[in-house]
Amino acid sequence: MKYVLDFEKPIFELREKINELKTMTAASEVDLSSEIKTLEARLEKLEKDIYGHLNPWDRVQIARHPERPTALDYIEHLFTDFIELHGDRLYRDDPAIITGIAKYKDEPVTIVGQQRGKNTKENLYRNFASPHPEGYRKALRQMKLAEKFNRPIISFIDTKGAHPGKGAEERGQGEAIARNLREMSHLSVPSISIVIGEGGSGGALGIGLSDHIHMLENSTYSVISPEGAASILWKDATKAKEAALSLKITSHDLRRLNIIDEIIPEPRGGAHRDLPMQAAYLDVYIEKSLNYLMKLSSDQLMNNRWEKYKNIGSF
Amino acid sequence: MQIKSIFAKKKKYAAIPTEKAKQEIPEGLVEKCHNCSKIFYEKEWKNNLHVCPACGAHHKMTAQQRINSIIDEHTFEEWDADIETNNPLDFPEYEQKLKKDQEKTGLKDAVVTGKAKVNGLPTALVVMDPHFRMASMGAVVGEKITRALEKAREQELPIIFFTASGGARMQEGMISLMQMGKTSMAVERFNRAGGCMIVVMTNPTTGGVTASFASIGDYHFAEPGALIGFAGRRIIEQTIREKLPDTFQTAEFQLEHGQIDRVVKRSDLKKLLTTILDLHRPKGDK
Numbered sequence: 001m002k003y004v005l006d007f008e009k010p011i012f013e014l015r016e017k018i019n020e021l022k023t024m025t026a027a028s029e030v031d032l033s034s035e036i037k038t039l040e041a042r043l044e045k046l047e048k049d050i051y052g053h054l055n056p057w058d059r060v061q062i063a064r065h066p067e068r069p070t071a072l073d074y075i076e077h078l079f080t081d082f083i084e085l086h087g088d089r090l091y092r093d094d095p096a097i098i099t100g101i102a103k104y105k106d107e108p109v110t111i112v113g114q115q116r117g118k119n120t121k122e123n124l125y126r127n128f129a130s131p132h133p134e135g136y137r138k139a140l141r142q143m144k145l146a147e148k149f150n151r152p153i154i155s156f157i158d159t160k161g162a163h164p165g166k167g168a169e170e171r172g173q174g175e176a177i178a179r180n181l182r183e184m185s186h187l188s189v190p191s192i193s194i195v196i197g198e199g200g201s202g203g204a205l206g207i208g209l210s211d212h213i214h215m216l217e218n219s220t221y222s223v224i225s226p227e228g229a230a231s232i233l234w235k236d237a238t239k240a241k242e243a244a245l246s247l248k249i250t251s252h253d254l255r256r257l258n259i260i261d262e263i264i265p266e267p268r269g270g271a272h273r274d275l276p277m278q279a280a281y282l283d284v285y286i287e288k289s290l291n292y293l294m295k296l297s298s299d300q301l302m303n304n305r306w307e308k309y310k311n312i313g314s315f
Numbered sequence: 316m317q318i319k320s321i322f323a324k325k326k327k328y329a330a331i332p333t334e335k336a337k338q339e340i341p342e343g344l345v346e347k348c349h350n351c352s353k354i355f356y357e358k359e360w361k362n363n364l365h366v367c368p369a370c371g372a373h374h375k376m377t378a379q380q381r382i383n384s385i386i387d388e389h390t391f392e393e394w395d396a397d398i399e400t401n402n403p404l405d406f407p408e409y410e411q412k413l414k415k416d417q418e419k420t421g422l423k424d425a426v427v428t429g430k431a432k433v434n435g436l437p438t439a440l441v442v443m444d445p446h447f448r449m450a451s452m453g454a455v456v457g458e459k460i461t462r463a464l465e466k467a468r469e470q471e472l473p474i475i476f477f478t479a480s481g482g483a484r485m486q487e488g489m490i491s492l493m494q495m496g497k498t499s500m501a502v503e504r505f506n507r508a509g510g511c512m513i514v515v516m517t518n519p520t521t522g523g524v525t526a527s528f529a530s531i532g533d534y535h536f537a538e539p540g541a542l543i544g545f546a547g548r549r550i551i552e553q554t555i556r557e558k559l560p561d562t563f564q565t566a567e568f569q570l571e572h573g574q575i576d577r578v579v580k581r582s583d584l585k586k587l588l589t590t591i592l593d594l595h596r597p598k599g600d601k
Contacts, residue, residue: 164546174525174545181499202526209496223492312493313454314403
């Protein structure tokens with residue numbers, strides 16, 4: 001594997017050692033199987049130890065893992081007949097956000113998601129999943145279509161934030177997000193959003209004001225990046241680790257604070273270790289949410305949504 | 316004895332008062348314009364609505380000053396004055412910072428809400444005070460704005476916002492972020508009930524406030540020179556590796572790019588607001 005996170009190093013070193021021993025056993029007459037067995041047991045314990053005690057900063061690293069599955073990966077595993085639909089009809093198509101329609105268990109759904117690239121070239125094309133106003137406007141266009149044709153909306157949240165740029169400001173980045181929030185708040189169809197990587201501030205929320213909000217276990221959702229918070233608060237971006245802890249950005253923190261609905265488990269080590277399994281976990285939660293939400297009338301949906309967001313706050 | 320020693324040693328550098336000494340100039344006596352550096356007596360500032368008499372720069376106002384500049388005397392009825400945050404994330408140093416700003420401003424948090432009359436016309440008011448944590452939005456700001464919109468809806472009042480904000484309040488983390496959703500939802504409830512929402516953007520209106528309630532009113536005005544935008548200038552400059560012009564993200568820039576209806580001088584605001592309130596008077600109401 002190409003990318004090894006710092007805190008995972010002991011695991012990878014041990015695994016490499018085991019592999020070496022295995023090669024030696026295969027190549028020579030020496031039987032090292034008992035040593036291998038001992039080391040494998042130790043590896044198991046080490047993995048449990050490390051992955052069972054991830055601190056917020058470790059999770060930030062996993063959420064940003066270059067091999068972490070993206071919205072399109074999940075779409076491929078979870079839906080059929082996906083048709084991507086482009087453009088905001090006002091300015092241009094924003095590749096940082098993908099939208100489209102598909103079938104989920106034979107029922108039509110609308111899909112919206114921030115889309116990261118898997119390599120530099122893709123990331124430049126996708127603008128590292130940081131949308132411009134036209135991305136939010138495209139998403140809104142699709143959500144209004146979902147409302148018209150009475151199908152639920154599933155959003156995949158995966159962005160460091162809305163793009164901070166000249167054109168984005170000139171074309172009303174703030175207005176685009178604000179309008180989405182206002183419109184999403186009163187959509188007559190069910191909506192689910194799932195944070196699959198980083199949920200970066202208003203840029204994430206701009207497609208995520210949903211009836212249910214779920215998070216993959218190692219994803220993060222934050223009002224500001226830990227680095228940003230550290231540099232503003234303590235004038236020192238290297239204190240990001242502390243900021244990650246203080247900001248309460250992990251799925252477990254946000255479940256406790258009642259900001260999100262469910263934590264979707266990840267395979268040990270993170271979603272990138274086993275995409276089909278991760279997709280299967282997602283499937284369970286999406287189905288559960290849709291089963292619940294599809295039974296509600298539009299009025300009930302809107303009332304519940306108001307109750308949900310109205311009550312977020314502590315004073 | 317050398318002849319040099321007869322003369323007192325001449326100091327090489329002029330003494331410049333330190334930052335601390337500068338701050339020790341008694342407050343409430345004079346104010347210096349941040350734009351043209353001219354100094355005026357406090358009274359002149361007040362009489363001129365905190366607009367520089369020399370260059371016209373619009374200075375920040377406290378919530379109290381703002382309310383007094385707009386409403387008819389003794390007509391303000393404040394709502395929810397006592398809601399106070401309880402530091403839900405247990406964020407380090409947050410309580411001390413809050414306490415300092417509470418003492419400085421006399422407010423519990425960064426927004427004052429209520430109802431009043433403007434030239435006889437009743438309206439709800441939401442006034443953000445940039446002297447309190449840069450009027451960043453945490454749970455208290457979000458809650459008070461939401462309640463004000465709900466009360467205005469129930470009482471069938473128009474609502475005027477004076478926005479000023481550095482964005483979402485970091486120390487309340489995701490609770491702050493979700494206030495964007497909550498306030499936007501309240502705006503839409505108010506909107507669907509037919510309420511009239513006027514937003515006056517003042518310096519600075521940025522971040523999560525620009526990306527929520529501040530951008531979705533019916534009428535959008537801004538004071539001259541006010542900084543209005545989503546992302547911070549420094550972050551944009553770092554991202555695009557380009558120096559931005561001074562006019563970037565000003566009220567005038569937003570007008571030019573179609574994001575607001577008008578730029579309005581502070582001295583003209585009361586008249587404009589009165590006219591708009593008058594134009595939206597309920598039918599049959601004289």
